[in-house]
Amino acid sequence: MTHVRTKICGLCSADDARAAVAAGADALGLVFAHNSRRRLDAARAVSISQAIGPFVSRVALFMNDDATMVSEVVESVTLDMLQFHGDETPAFCRSFGKPYMKAVAMGETDASVLQAAHDYHDAAALLLDGNRRGQPGGQGETFDWQIDLSAVGLPVVVAGGLHPGNVGQAIAALAPYAVDVSSGVEDAPGRKSADKMHAFINAVDKAGQS
Numbered sequence: 002m003t004h005v006r007t008k009i010c011g012l013c014s015a016d017d018a019r020a021a022v023a024a025g026a027d028a029l030g031l032v033f034a035h036n037s038r039r040r041l042d043a044a045r046a047v048s049i050s051q052a053i054g055p056f057v058s059r060v061a062l063f064m065n066d067d068a069t070m071v072s073e074v075v076e077s078v079t080l081d082m083l084q085f086h087g088d089e090t091p092a093f094c095r096s097f098g099k100p101y102m103k104a105v106a107m108g109e110t111d112a113s114v115l116q117a118a119h120d121y122h123d124a125a126a127l128l129l130d131g132n133r134r135g136q137p138g139g140q141g142e143t144f145d146w147q148i149d150l151s152a153v154g155l156p157v158v159v160a161g162g163l164h165p166g167n168v169g170q171a172i173a174a175l176a177p178y179a180v181d182v183s184s185g186v187e188d189a190p191g192r193k194s195a196d197k198m199h200a201f202i203n204a205v206d207k208a209g210q211s
């Protein structure tokens with residue numbers, strides 16, 4: 002039996018954050034990327050972060066945002082990890098003194114997970130997302146799960162187009178450390194569904210038992 006962890010991304014309210022914690026999420030994602038429809042301002046991010054209880058990780062997302070903006074977020078919001086979705090270099094990712102996760106855009110044929118694992122060898126994890134390079138994540142797009150991750154050497158988080166009905170298949174195909182979901186547990190853009198979050202985490206737990 003494997004405990005596959007779940008990160009729920011793109012929380013836009015304190016109520017949704019509480020519901021995600023109640024559903025059993027291991028980590029919650031707060032989006033600060035300048036090009037996101039789920040982007041938070043500092044005041045809202047602080048209120049969401051305060052609503053998240055202990056033992057649940059708070060992860061802040063960025064995509065080609067400038068260092069000053071990232072530093073301001075790191076200074077004003079309680080966070081456990083940073084997640085970078087753009088062309089940020091390894092030096093940029095590690096420069097904020099927080100553990101970080103680097104996203105790899107899998108929605109194109111030449112995405113090399115092994116190259117990313119080599120370049121970002123000090124990352125806490127690699128997150129494989131279904132978007133094309135340069136496009137924002139969180140669009141509900143899957144990627145081809147028929148890939149061999151055995152040589153990656155870093156924890157892998159699978160994201161992109163997951164929902165309660167397909168996350169079991171993704172886990173069976175890729176045996177990831179964790180899965181990450183945003184659109185697949187929403188009722189409307191930026192509004193999470195407590196029922197869908199429960200169904201998603203139940204499906205993850207079930208897949209980890211088989």
Ligand SMILES: O=C(O)c1ccccc1NCC(=O)[C@H](O)[C@H](O)COP(=O)(O)O
Binds near residue numbers: 011032037040141185
């Ligand atoms: O969510 C966004 O708006 C966003 C914008 C820019 C970069 C990344 C963004 N989101 C990343 C994610 O939410 C996750 O990787 C997510 O699990 C995948 O999203 P989805 O396919 O909607 O489940």
